[in-house]
Amino acid sequence: MLNFALIEDDKKLLNNLSHMLDCIFLKHNLDAEISLSTTNVLELLSFIEKNKIDVLFLDIDLNSNFSGLEIAEKVRKTNKNCYIIFETAHLEYSLMAYKFKTFDYICKPITLQRLEDCILRLFDDVSGLSKKFLRIDSKNTIIAENDIKYIKREGMKLIFHTESRDYEVYSSFLKIQNLLPNNFVRCHKSFIANINNITKIEASSNLVFFNDSYCDIGPKYKRNFMEVINKNGNIK
Numbered sequence: 001m002l003n004f005a006l007i008e009d010d011k012k013l014l015n016n017l018s019h020m021l022d023c024i025f026l027k028h029n030l031d032a033e034i035s036l037s038t039t040n041v042l043e044l045l046s047f048i049e050k051n052k053i054d055v056l057f058l059d060i061d062l063n064s065n066f067s068g069l070e071i072a073e074k075v076r077k078t079n080k081n082c083y084i085i086f087e088t089a090h091l092e093y094s095l096m097a098y099k100f101k102t103f104d105y106i107c108k109p110i111t112l113q114r115l116e117d118c119i120l121r122l123f124d125d126v127s128g129l130s131k132k133f134l135r136i137d138s139k140n141t142i143i144a145e146n147d148i149k150y151i152k153r154e155g156m157k158l159i160f161h162t163e164s165r166d167y168e169v170y171s172s173f174l175k176i177q178n179l180l181p182n183n184f185v186r187c188h189k190s191f192i193a194n195i196n197n198i199t200k201i202e203a204s205s206n207l208v209f210f211n212d213s214y215c216d217i218g219p220k221y222k223r224n225f226m227e228v229i230n231k232n233g234n235i236k
């Protein structure tokens with residue numbers, strides 16, 4: 001079981017964070033519990049000295065003589081393996097936070113989806129799973145590459161379609177293509193497909209199918225796309 005400790009100087013925000021984490025643990029049947037949820041820095045430091053903590057959520061700008069960064073520094077002197085996750089509304093602290101081997105940095109206000117992505121990624125890391133992740137915007141939104149079915153260009157936006165939801169960012173294919181592995185192949189002026197997630201191709205209809213959706217094959221990209229598919233050899 002992973003033991004979580006949370007500190008936040010706003011009691012309402014602390015309760016919201018605790019509630020969201022409990023919902024995520026229950027939804028995904030995660031072996032975790034919140035061992036301490038507090039607004040008191042001294043209570044946190046005392047608890048950490050006497051108890052095993054695996055994951056620590058720190059508000060950076062605490063209403064205290066200690067900042068979240070100072071707490072992280074103290075924790076790192078005795079616990080090298082604890083996952084530290086910072087949460088704050090002050091983006092200027094982000095570079096300083098990572099010096100403490102920070103696992104993640106979540107900007108306030110914290111959304112359930114952003115928190116859920118972070119926790120699932122943390123459990124993948126704990127389990128030693130070799131997922132690769134793609135950071136798709138400046139807000140630290142991260143998606144596992146193998147969860148992406150396809151990427152659609154829609155005006156000035158890119159839509160990353162996954163089985164659970166769509167992620168929308170303002171970007172271009174030109175910027176994102178250099179970050180993608182070889183299994184992401186352009187199949188249309190408006191689509192890049194993850195060929196590892198294709199379930200069927202209808203070449204006569206110029207359609208690529210996934211479990212829950214499909215995208216188009218454009219005439220300009222069809223020849224190269226089909227060559228890649230034929231080399232891959234595992235798609236009907």
